[in-house]
Amino acid sequence: MTPRTGDAVVIAKPTLDALIQALRQAGYEPHGPRAEAGAIVYRPIASSDDLPRGYTTIQKPGSFRLAQTGSRRLFDATPGADSWKPFLFPPRQTLFGVTAENGSLQLKFDQAEPPKRALIGVRACELAAIEVQDRVFLRPDFSDPSYRQRRENLFLVAVDCHDPAATCFCHAMGTGPAVQDGFDLALCELDDEFLVRIGSQAGADLLCAVDCAPATAFHHQAAEAATDRAIRSQVRSIDPQGLPDLLLNNLTAARWEQVGERCLNCTSCTLVCPTCFCWDVADSTDLATGRMERVRLWDSCFNPDHSYHAGGGSVRPTVYARYRQWLTHKLGSWVHQFGVSGCVGCGRCITWCPAGIDITEEVAALRQEAGQ
């Protein structure tokens, strides 16, 4: 058969390796989840043997553990602290260098072409996060050249999430657990096969190189059943009804000060968040060569300096004010700015908060205080 965009096909489990091989031949460097040092990290993979076969994760506020399930399944370990964000928006990136030559200054942008990468095992919440960041970095009035290049060089192999962690709430946020769109290929891991949906011409071209068969009603039923189970297993949720107004109309709620007392101001939530985009710049001079450089670095609204301006000081000098900025932005003003919520329901900020602050609990408490 000739696979086409929009088709669904099935491949045998071992054929995933042929797919990875085909990606490499097409010039993509395959990356995927790996179980390393007790965590799930996103690294280059050579074959499906590098994927976290037989692992699941046990997550709760402030806690992440890998566990063996004894199964042969490859994609049951929900993500750890790593997200795909660094592949598009590196934590540290040179913007340009400046050298002095004959009394004038030469400014050179970092011209390195970013590598072509295939991201394998991108979950629905993570695809949604990439779309959220696209709206920040690729606007009609301005697009970030580096982000655009990296984005154009991506091949996305998504995967339906069948084993959400206890901190997940993607269903409530409308992003998952089943992959909806925005992928080249979307895998659904069944018992002996993958159901593969084709989302782009690049995806269709790639599938021509491997053995595949048309999907049957049986496969689709199995996929739907797995998604239903995944939805039912999600124990957390946020009521998205009127969220921006709830947050922005209750800026003086007592709950802010209460959560401010628990927050350690460590910036973990913003670092693990797949959509947080704040960045700072740092300038330096190489003492040996005199070359000056400007780098872009991830920043966090939990840093007191985030709102510091010379002559005025920090606009948000207290922890509660910074937590309020984060939450009101993430779930409230983000919608005004970019037409979409900044939260995709991945639950990372809950798992990786050392104080165990739970975004779903905070929203519920604010709603209660507001009498809704």
Added chain:
Amino acid sequence: MTSRPASLAQVPQLLLGPAWARLESVQPDVEGISTFWLRFEDPDLAANYRFEAGQFNMLYLPGYGESAISISSDPATPERLGHTIRVVGNVTRAFSRLHVGDLVGVRGPFGSSWPIDQLAGQDVILATGGIGLVPLRPVVYRLLAERQKYGRIVLLYGARTPGDLLYTGEFEAWQAAGIEMVVSVDRADENWQGHVGVVPMLFYRLRVDPEKTWILSCGPEIMMRFVVYEALARRIPPERIFLSMERNMKCGQGFCGHCQLGPLFICKEGPVFNYQTLEPYLQVEDF
């Protein structure tokens, strides 16, 4: 530069990289504040660069960093750009050590501008404190260029001490050209003959026509809050009150996240806002 999309390369102000401008002169204004006059090296850019009153540039000194600085010169002469800078941080301190002929990186202009187009036939009160006069000086120039088009023009200006008052050398010319000036200081010295007190108090002695008065204000947020209070108390409607806000800024294009005030990116939707836009957030502590 080949890696930059061609469409962007034609719009240098949209890029993350600055264009070089030569420092033509430095004019000390008061202790710790000087005006730096810049001209772009690229003759095309120098000829085509335009800005509006209230906008700002990101000024860059290699190895030190970048700072958001209001343009303080006349928009009618954009080939030579004045930036009045107070020495407060690393970048501005490095500025104070520059020599004429040195190169400065410029990105911009960024942000919104004062609603000058809407002021014809109207009374205008510029209420400003300290270095807040800087982004309003281009407004003064624009209004005076067509003085007959406007009604009353009042400049309420306050500074900490008489020695902190900016642009005093121009005051006489401004008054002669038809601006009512009311100047005040927080702490007088032995020679001071004028008012003593904060800027909002200057409204007490002012008779305004609420039917046609507009307020353009820039200064410390606390001052602007009381200016708004005094204006509203005189029944000047919120839609005719405009404020220029200051926040930490790194990109100037609304995507580094630093300058947010609720849904607003101060660098992109601002720095000049109608009061109605700011109203829900201005009174919230530490927001």
